[in-house]
Amino acid sequence: MYAKVIVDVPAKQTDRPFDYIVPEPLRDWVAVGSRVGVPFGPRVLQGFVVELQESSDLSAAKLKPIEQVLDLYPPLTPELVELGRWLSETYLCPYIIALQAMVPGALKSKYERHVKLSGDPSYDDGLFRLPVYDEIIAFVQSKGSVELNALLEKYRSSGAAVKDMLSSGTLVEFQFIKGSAPAKTALTVFPPEQPLQYVEQIPARSPKQRDVLHYFADHPGPVKLSELVAQLKISASTVKGLAEKGIVAIKEVEIFRDPYAGRHFQKTSPLSLTDEQQAVFGEIKESVADQRHAVFLLQGVTGSGKTEVYLQAIQQCLDMQREAIVLVPEISLTPQMVERFKGRFGDEVAVMHSRLSQGERYDEWRKIMLKQAKVAIGARSAIFAPFSNIGLIIIDEEHETSYKQEESPKYHARDAAIARARKHRAAVVLGSATPSLESVYRTTEEGGYFRLLSMKSRVENRPLPKVNIVDMRDQLKAGNRSMFSRPLYKAIEERLHKKEQIVLLLNRRGYSTFVMCRTCGYVASCPHCDISLTYHQQAHSVRCHYCGYAEREPVVCPSCQSEHIRHFGTGTQRVEEELSKLFPGIRVIRMDMDTTTEKGSHEKWLNMFKNRQADVLLGTQMVAKGLDFPYVTLVGALAADSVLNLPDFRSAERTFQLLTQVAGRAGRHELPGEVFVQTYTPEHYSVISASHHDYAAFMREEMAMRRTGGYPPYCRLILVTFSHEQLQLLVRTAETFVSRLKESGRDVPGMDVLGPVASPLARIKDRYRFQCMIKYRGGADAARLVRQTADSLQDTVSKHKLQISVDVDPQLLM
Numbered sequence: 001m002y003a004k005v006i007v008d009v010p011a012k013q014t015d016r017p018f019d020y021i022v023p024e025p026l027r028d029w030v031a032v033g034s035r036v037g038v039p040f041g042p043r044v045l046q047g048f049v050v051e052l053q054e055s056s057d058l059s060a061a062k063l064k065p066i067e068q069v070l071d072l073y074p075p076l077t078p079e080l081v082e083l084g085r086w087l088s089e090t091y092l093c094p095y096i097i098a099l100q101a102m103v104p105g106a107l108k109s110k111y112e113r114h115v116k117l118s119g120d121p122s123y124d125d126g127l128f129r130l131p132v133y134d135e136i137i138a139f140v141q142s143k144g145s146v147e148l149n150a151l152l153e154k155y156r157s158s159g160a161a162v163k164d165m166l167s168s169g170t171l172v173e174f175q176f177i178k179g180s181a182p183a184k185t186a187l188t189v190f191p192p193e194q195p196l197q198y199v200e201q202i203p204a205r206s207p208k209q210r211d212v213l214h215y216f217a218d219h220p221g222p223v224k225l226s227e228l229v230a231q232l233k234i235s236a237s238t239v240k241g242l243a244e245k246g247i248v249a250i251k252e253v254e255i256f257r258d259p260y261a262g263r264h265f266q267k268t269s270p271l272s273l274t275d276e277q278q279a280v281f282g283e284i285k286e287s288v289a290d291q292r293h294a295v296f297l298l299q300g301v302t303g304s305g306k307t308e309v310y311l312q313a314i315q316q317c318l319d320m321q322r323e324a325i326v327l328v329p330e331i332s333l334t335p336q337m338v339e340r341f342k343g344r345f346g347d348e349v350a351v352m353h354s355r356l357s358q359g360e361r362y363d364e365w366r367k368i369m370l371k372q373a374k375v376a377i378g379a380r381s382a383i384f385a386p387f388s389n390i391g392l393i394i395i396d397e398e399h400e401t402s403y404k405q406e407e408s409p410k411y412h413a414r415d416a417a418i419a420r421a422r423k424h425r426a427a428v429v430l431g432s433a434t435p436s437l438e439s440v441y442r443t444t445e446e447g448g449y450f451r452l453l454s455m456k457s458r459v460e461n462r463p464l465p466k467v468n469i470v471d472m473r474d475q476l477k478a479g480n481r482s483m484f485s486r487p488l489y490k491a492i493e494e495r496l497h498k499k500e501q502i503v504l505l506l507n508r509r510g511y512s513t514f515v516m517c518r519t520c521g522y523v524a525s526c527p528h529c530d531i532s533l534t535y536h537q538q539a540h541s542v543r544c545h546y547c548g549y550a551e552r553e554p555v556v557c558p559s560c561q562s563e564h565i566r567h568f569g570t571g572t573q574r575v576e577e578e579l580s581k582l583f584p585g586i587r588v589i590r591m592d593m594d595t596t597t598e599k600g601s602h603e604k605w606l607n608m609f610k611n612r613q614a615d616v617l618l619g620t621q622m623v624a625k626g627l628d629f630p631y632v633t634l635v636g637a638l639a640a641d642s643v644l645n646l647p648d649f650r651s652a653e654r655t656f657q658l659l660t661q662v663a664g665r666a667g668r669h670e671l672p673g674e675v676f677v678q679t680y681t682p683e684h685y686s687v688i689s690a691s692h693h694d695y696a697a698f699m700r701e702e703m704a705m706r707r708t709g710g711y712p713p714y715c716r717l718i719l720v721t722f723s724h725e726q727l728q729l730l731v732r733t734a735e736t737f738v739s740r741l742k743e744s745g746r747d748v749p750g751m752d753v754l755g756p757v758a759s760p761l762a763r764i765k766d767r768y769r770f771q772c773m774i775k776y777r778g779g780a781d782a783a784r785l786v787r788q789t790a791d792s793l794q795d796t797v798s799k800h801k802l803q804i805s806v807d808v809d810p811q812l813l814m
Contacts, residue, residue: 001053003022005050015094032081035070039067076102076103091410117170186253208234259357270312273305273312274459276454277309303462310326315345325394326375347372350367353378399435447713464693468691470487471680503616503623504616505621605617632665636678715775719806721805722756723770740793751775757770
């Protein structure tokens with residue numbers, strides 16, 4: 001039996017399967033998707049089995065055997081192995097990178113260097129040897145093998161002796177793959193079948209041991225030792241005494257780490273659906289029931305009840321003994337989403353997102369592997385949940401850019417979902433109030449095969465909130481230099497008086513956007529990136545949000561020594577401070593990357609706001625989506641057009657989506673809502689359309705612009721970014737790449753190569769950046785040509801450690 005293995009070396013030369021013999025003892029353990037340890041050159045490396053076959057093109061004498069199987073069960077299903085190949089080909093990344101993206105971080109192998117005694121030591125006993133040699137030999141012999149670092153730690157002053165023994169062959173070094181995350185275990189007490197019949201055997205001086213037996217009479221079944229001790233207020237030795245008498249057994253039992261242990265989720269029942277919801281649910285239900293692959297784009301206004309449709313569609317899926325995956329875009333959405341899904345489906349839900357510890361994520365993933373969970377809910381990577389019978393995949397807020405991974409493999413979760421669903425004959429539901437133009441285009445005859453479903457009314461016909469556009473230029477003319485326009489100030493005052501709640505959106509974290517000298521114009525900039533530093537008041541520091549560089553805030557200008565150095569622009573910290581000054585006693589919760597780094601912080605802040613322990617929820621994008629609080633009647637977007645000024649063809653679309661989403665947080669229940677959008681470009685069509693909740697008007701205008709400019713969805717893009725410390729070498733390589741690509745694509749219709757030019761962020765972490773853009777239409781096989789051209793520069797790339805990054809269908813052009 002032979003296995004084709006993709007080894008853990010992400011390089012062009014090794015990006016192919018290698019043949020290995022499957023030894024007789026491992027035949028029952030090795031399957032497609034198994035992680036194995038294989039000899040590769042002088043080392044032992046991790047690899048994934050991607051195929052098994054009865055014969056090999058190479059002679060058995062030339063092949064090496066697999067050395068270890070790293071997991072009890074293969075971490076990847078054959079379908080996920082196939083998906084890995086698709087990711088590798090579609091997004092131009094090494095196959096091993098695609099496969100590793102699908103397994104939890106806890107399964108990323110660590111390589112350890114071990115030493116053992118050679119079977120045939122070549123050192124001469126007659127030579128002079130220090131006594132420490134014999135000590136080391138005896139120590140290694142007693143252990144069988146020792147990690148090299150542990151050996152050097154134990155014999156700190158004898159590093160030369162260890163080196164000498166390795167070079168003489170007394171000790172031999174080998175690599176060991178530490179494969180799996182440790183499962184968590186707990187001491188568990190197993191009671192006898194009839195606990196009370198042992199009570200008489202317990203002497204009267206041991207009443208607590210009798211209490212244990214009475215407890216088991218009322219609560220049959222095993223229980224964790226720690227829980228038993230806490231419940232009966234006894235010591236562990238009391239229970240161990242019973243174990244010594246042979247009455248109970250104490251065993252080490254594997255347990256799952258539960259991120260929601262101790263949390264009670266209120267059980268919920270299905271709600272009756274409105275006519276619109278029923279029509280949408282009917283279409284999805286039919287596709288799931290027929291096991292027919294279909295992609296639905298569900299465009300429903302904010303508050304139209306999309307989540308209830310999702311829940312009932314999942315129930316239909318579970319009734320058919322099939323599984324469901326639900327993707328949500330950001331961590332801030334998960335607490336409320338988890339509550340709804342756990343409330344409806346209980347323990348059948350596994351939650352997968354980056355705020356869980358590595359052990360918790362591993363155990364949630366194992367629940368799916370062991371078929372203990374039928375529904376996975378999580379951020380982007382939950383699309384790789386190892387289900388084997390998927391009936392439904394839901395992507396909520398499908399327009400979100402966070403569904404596109406920004407490091408290799410640069411996949412889009414929406415396209416990975418469609419690829420998986422096609423294999424499983426499953427339905428995909430893409431839900432959003434403001435779907436991406438690419439998805440809408442794919443509902444047209446020209447664009448593809450998506451089916452458009454609409455929900456145009458809020459539940460119970462509640463009105464959409466009134467949106468007021470405030471021209472901040474007029475506010476300045478009227479002498480108002482505050483960050484709050486007069487209408488918004490008045491509205492905040494009213495809500496505080498009525499004890500209602502407010503959401504304020506500002507798409508910048510920190511205290512102010514930059515620090516500038518008013519005398520000479522100096523701006524505090526990052527020495528490693530071409531970007532100004534952001535001021536953070538609490539730490540009295542300025543920080544780069546790209547590389548993490550930080551320094552103390554300057555008191556005088558480093559350029560001209562002037563004391564007139566000031567903070568400009570507005571960040572969330574500064575808004576928080578200003579609110580406290582203008583409205584004494586106001587209770588503000590600030591949610592941004594700085595206040596939500598701790599585990600569970602999102603949930604803590606949102607629960608406080610839900611329990612009305614704060615008047616204002618102030619934050620960046622994370623407060624704009626998915627949140628549903630009945631007492632929020634006012635929403636303010638403070639710098640609505642900050643996204644509009646980015647050098648990106650999608651900036652108008654992002655502005656429209658953000659304003660529509662944040663406006664949708666107001667007036668979702670009985671109390672009516674109102675929205676204030678503060679802007680310096682009130683005449684822009686994205687701002688006007690958002691104020692009228694008019695997606696169709698925005699789409700008409702934006703689609704016309706995209707068609708004229710030749711941008712997606714009327715074409716596809718590939719962004720190639722080059723980076724290096726030396727600018728001349730970088731420019732030369734980028735120009736060579738572009739000229740070769742143009743040459744090879746000369747006869748390909750519908751393909752244009754633009755650039756190379758300096759990236760909008762021309763330097764990050766001391767590396768200069770250049771980019772070129774490939775636009776292509778129709779059947780042009782641009783991805784293959786880009787891969788071939790990048791491969792032709794492999795010698796230059798390797799020799800000079802130059803980086804070439806390829807992003808297919810990029811979401812960010814920075």
